[in-house]
Amino acid sequence: QVQLIESGGGLVQTGGSLRLSCVAPRRTFSNNGVGWFRQAPGKEREFVAGISWNGGSTSYSDSVRGRFTISRDRTSNTVALQMNNLRPEDTAIYYCASARSTYAPTNPSQYNYWGQGTQVTVSS
DSSP states (O other), X not given: OOOBEEEOOEEEETTOOEEEEEEOTTSOOTTSOEEEEEEOTTXXXXXXXXXXXXXXXXXXXXXXXXXXXXXXXXXXXXXXXEEOSOOGGGOEEEEEEEESSSSOOSOXXXXXXXXXXXXXXXXX
């Protein structure tokens, strides 16, 4: 069973920053696209950012573009999400996921391995 582990969540004030990390200690996802998703209470899980297998292509939702940056280090099998200028509407549980393909689609059904999530709370 592939396990993805997220870390780096926490409580931050509006305008603050957090850096989330995702690692796959038991399996490499170096040949897969990786996405970050989030889910707020009462809302559907939504795509936040994605990165292709070699880091050559990244994508972001409109709500985070320009504030969040996704990156990956294939040697350490880690994908990071740098979140700057955080807003209260960014409050959610954040999940990383490994895609079935080499790119990172926006549809969560195209991902087959997920982490347990890390809570991000932004206070106003």
